[in-house]
Amino acid sequence: MNSGNSAPTNATQTKERLYAQLAMSLGRTSRAISQTADLCEQLQVELNAMRIFSGLDAAKFMTIAAQLNPAGEVDEAVEEGK
Template sequence: MSQSHPTSATQAKDRHYAHLSGSLIRLSHSIGQTADLFAALQVDLDAMRLLAGWHAAQFMTVGATTTEQVMRAAEQSQDGDSE
């Protein structure tokens, strides 16, 4: 009976090590997937930054053009009133 306990304990230890090994393999795989997702996220964030800059430039161009048109219209309006 004393022999069954060490064998049982050894088997339990081996099962725990096997379970731990499987868990570490799954963890390693998950970390690899997370790294891949972070790389994809970085690409997406760079694209968003570029797109935001492009849209900001468009907005500033439209704002400047609109301001020029409003100023010209105001000058023409003043010139028309003074005549």
């Protein structure tokens, strides 16, 4: 039997090497997940900004359309189209 002072066996070295590889892989995975979470948070902020800006642009468009086409002209154009 192996005593506590004997040199590590080939199987032990292989096991330790595989555990080291697993630890490195888990570290990379953890960093990737953290980066993905940061990117998702940034995407959420940017999507919110896009929602706000698209709402503002729509309001500007409707305001300009209302100024260029007074209510009477719009009604006449609709009736002519019938």
